[in-house]
Amino acid sequence: xxxxxxxxxxxxxxxxxxxxxxxxxxxxxxxxxxxxxxxxxxxxxxxxxxxxxxxxxxxxxxxxxxxxxxxxxxxxxxxxxxxxxxxxxxxxxxxxxxxxxxxxxxxxxxxxxxxxxxxxxxxxxxxxxxxxxxxxxxxxxxxxxxxxxxxxxxxxxxxxxxxxxxxxxxxxxxxxxxxxxxxxxxxxxxxxxxxxxxxxxxxxxxxxxxxxxxxxxxxxxxxxxxxxxxxxxxxxxxxxxxxxxxxxxxxxxxxxxxxxxxxxxxxxxxxxxxxxxxxxxxxxxxxxxxxxxxxxxxxxxxxxxxxxxxxxxxxxxxxxxxxxxxxxxxxxxxxxx
Amino acid sequence: xxxxxxxxxxxxxxxxxxxxxxxxxxxxxxxxxxxxxxxxxxxxxxxxxxxxxxxxxxxxxxxxxxxxxxxxxxxxxxxxxxxxxxxxxxxxxxxxxxxxxxxxxxxxxxxxxxxxxxxxxxxxxxxxxxxxxxxxxxxxxxxxxxxxxxxxxxxxxxxxxxxxxxxxxxxxxxxxxxxxxxxxxxxxxxxxxxxxxxxxxxxxxxxxxxxxxxxxxxxxxxxxxxxxxxxxxxxxxxxxxxxxxxxxxxxxxxxxxxxxxxxxxxxxxxxxxxxxxxxxxxxxxxxxxxxxxxxxxxxxxxxxxxxxxxxxxxxxxxxxxxxxxxxxxxxxxxxxx
DNA sequence: ATGAAAGCGCTAACAC
DNA sequence: GTGTTAGCGCTTTCAT
Numbered sequence: 077x078x079x080x081x082x083x084x085x086x087x088x089x090x091x092x093x094x095x096x097x098x099x100x101x102x103x104x105x106x107x108x109x110x111x112x113x114x115x116x117x118x119x120x121x122x123x124x125x126x127x128x129x130x131x132x133x134x135x136x137x138x139x140x141x142x143x144x145x146x147x148x149x150x151x152x153x154x155x156x157x158x159x160x161x162x163x164x165x166x167x168x169x170x171x172x173x174x175x176x177x178x179x180x181x182x183x184x185x186x187x188x189x190x191x192x193x194x195x196x197x198x199x200x201x202x203x204x205x206x207x208x209x210x211x212x213x214x215x216x217x218x219x220x221x222x223x224x225x226x227x228x229x230x231x232x233x234x235x236x237x238x239x240x241x242x243x244x245x246x247x248x249x250x251x252x253x254x255x256x257x258x259x260x261x262x263x264x265x266x267x268x269x270x271x272x273x274x275x276x277x278x279x280x281x282x283x284x285x286x287x288x289x290x291x292x293x294x295x296x297x298x299x300x301x302x303x304x305x306x307x308x309x310x311x312x313x314x315x316x317x318x319x320x321x322x323x324x325x326x327x328x329x330x331x332x333x334x335x336x337x338x339x340x341x342x343x344x345x346x347x348x349x350x351x352x353x354x355x356x357x358x359x360x361x362x363x364x365x366x367x368x369x370x371x372x373x374x375x376x377x378x379x380x381x382x383x384x385x386x387x388x389x390x391x392x393x394x395x396x397x398x399x400x401x402x403x404x405x406x407x408x409x410x411x412x413x
Numbered sequence: 414x415x416x417x418x419x420x421x422x423x424x425x426x427x428x429x430x431x432x433x434x435x436x437x438x439x440x441x442x443x444x445x446x447x448x449x450x451x452x453x454x455x456x457x458x459x460x461x462x463x464x465x466x467x468x469x470x471x472x473x474x475x476x477x478x479x480x481x482x483x484x485x486x487x488x489x490x491x492x493x494x495x496x497x498x499x500x501x502x503x504x505x506x507x508x509x510x511x512x513x514x515x516x517x518x519x520x521x522x523x524x525x526x527x528x529x530x531x532x533x534x535x536x537x538x539x540x541x542x543x544x545x546x547x548x549x550x551x552x553x554x555x556x557x558x559x560x561x562x563x564x565x566x567x568x569x570x571x572x573x574x575x576x577x578x579x580x581x582x583x584x585x586x587x588x589x590x591x592x593x594x595x596x597x598x599x600x601x602x603x604x605x606x607x608x609x610x611x612x613x614x615x616x617x618x619x620x621x622x623x624x625x626x627x628x629x630x631x632x633x634x635x636x637x638x639x640x641x642x643x644x645x646x647x648x649x650x651x652x653x654x655x656x657x658x659x660x661x662x663x664x665x666x667x668x669x670x671x672x673x674x675x676x677x678x679x680x681x682x683x684x685x686x687x688x689x690x691x692x693x694x695x696x697x698x699x700x701x702x703x704x705x706x707x708x709x710x711x712x713x714x715x716x717x718x719x720x721x722x723x724x725x726x727x728x729x730x731x732x733x734x735x736x737x738x739x740x741x742x743x744x745x746x747x748x749x750x
Numbered sequence: 751a752t753g754a755a756a757g758c759g760c761t762a763a764c765a766c
Numbered sequence: 767g768t769g770t771t772a773g774c775g776c777t778t779t780c781a782t
Binding site: 757764 | 771774777
């Protein structure tokens with residue numbers, strides 16, 4: 077028994093001061109049965125006098141409900157996450173939940189051990205928003221009967237509450253926007269091909285081009301890696317090719333920024349010589365010169381929705397499967413013309 | 414009693430399977446007394462078979478220690494925080510802690526209620542890294558006898574474990590760097606004057622200028638607000654003045670970026686016509702064109718240190734006061750010449 | 751309208 | 767070398 081450096085009161089103290097039983101204290105606090113107003117008053121006064129704070133550990137042990145959730149992300153330094161995290165936290169706090177923030181750091185092993193820690197902490201549910209989630213992790217959670225909600229990055233359509241992104245609208249808007257401005261050769265710089273989400277984006281791009289193609293559109297997929305440096309290299313490659321495109325759409329904003337720098341370093345003017353479009357709408361895209369036209373993912377709303385879905389599930393385990401699709405949309409800035 | 418949708422085993426189950434008492438199970442798990450290797454083996458096998466996970470709520474209730482800490486920040490969208498948060502989380506996980514991430518959203522009331530939630534959650538300690546911390550919050554924590562560590566933004570020298578920033582080295586380096594390159598008129602765009610941290614930065618700037626002044630240096634403080642827009646406005650003001658400085662140091666990176674845009678919009682070339690230096694070294698400073706020369710705060714290390722100090726304190730409450738000073742240093746990039 | 755007491759899963763003092 | 771049992775602070779059933 078570790079010494080608690082604390083003056084913390086408990087039900088017994090309150091009951092003593094208010095001359096009632098601890099059961100009554102509990103019922104006053106939770107409003108779970110009728111207590112005479114007069115008695116209530118005595119209890120509340122005692123609570124105030126003792127600066128009472130409920131012990132959620134004890135309550136959790138007794139009820140099996142902890143009002144705590146785990147949020148598993150890849151890494152908070154990835155600019156995709158801060159807004160999402162904020163969204164989840166806000167909804168959590170409004171509903172009297174607190175959230176354990178956990179990073180997988182792009183490592184499946186770390187992800188798995190994180191899940192173990194969360195289970196031991198008796199969280200009421202888990203939000204899986206890391207892109208490194210595999211079946212071992214999902215099965216672990218299911219085995220222990222834990223509620224969870226996930227971002228289904230690769231549209232695998234997993235049988236659980238989840239949100240998925242529909243890039244099609246945004247990508248289509250991007251292509252329309254370019255075609256409207258007379259662009260005929262549009263390249264796409266992809267993410268790493270082993271990521272489901274990269275594949276989805278590539279497919280959506282090709283699909284959208286084909287939707288619109290009256291035979292006069294040319295396109296090509298160039299490999300990138302979702303990092304600045306990959307975008308930079310891909311752009312260098314593009315410059316060397318015979319026919320330089322007049323516009324480039326990139327699989328994410330970092331790629332777009334890398335490409336932008338690359339083109340600028342080669343003396344090309346943006347958007348005069350070449351137009352660039354990113355995807356994600358991370359914060360810094362509006363700070364750049366020229367600011368980046370990009371396809372928006374509403375990360376803040378995504379965060380809010382994830383937490384809301386989870387809380388729904390916790391409140392009503394028998395709820396039918398919840399799926400939400402987040403459409404994307406084009407944000408026009410200075411990097412296209 | 415809420416139904417727990419769980420197959421979770423407890424000591425009783427393990428004890429039954431292994432044909433020992435629950436005390437023995439506990440001692441095997443915690444290594445708290447000698448148990449025959451053979452008995453240990455039976456217990457461990459039973460644990461494995463039952464996929465046992467300790468219930469940290471029960472353990473916490475019994476021991477008074479939860480291996481949980483609260484991290485209070487202003488808002489994760491402030492680019493100052495992600496790296497700090499990552500640092501704290503990494504050290505926490507290494508030490509078997511988990512962290513509740515809480516935002517004050519620049520609101521003292523929200524901060525106070527956050528603290529209440531954390532106390533009820535029986536956290537072992539709190540890291541206060543929000544810039545909105547006042548005495549009411551600190552007193553609340555002290556009243557309840559909770560361990561805490563804080564970022565003493567305004568160098569108030571509060572009597573608790575804390576870290577403070579020493580901007581002097583970095584600012585001095587920045588000024589030296591400029592003077593070495595022949596700059597004689599150096600302006601400073603400040604943060605909001607009601608923030609202690611802004612005041613400290615202004616004072617350090619003036620001090621550093623005076624240290625170096627052989628009578629040929631001119632300076633001036635222009636008001637900003639630590640946001641893009643404030644930097645933009647301040648720079649506009651500067652351009653209108655009689656004597657335009659050849660260099661500007663800014664109280665934070667956002668201010669510097671705002672100023673940079675403002676100067677560029679007015680047709681000035683950076684760094685040819687005017688040099689700019691920021692402070693914080695947030696991630697996007699290296700992505701800009703031109704990339705921003707800035708004064709670094711090692712946020713990742715700050716995060717790691719904060720958590721380490723807290724864990725030290727939790728492990729040894731009688732430890733003497735811990736104070737760490739983080740020096741700043743100049744990172745030279747393209748925005749100065 | 752309120753109290754007594756069992757029990758949540760664990761730790762640790764005490765017993766043998 | 768191991769077992770028994772009294773809590774930790776709360777909820778909740780059963781009594782009255």
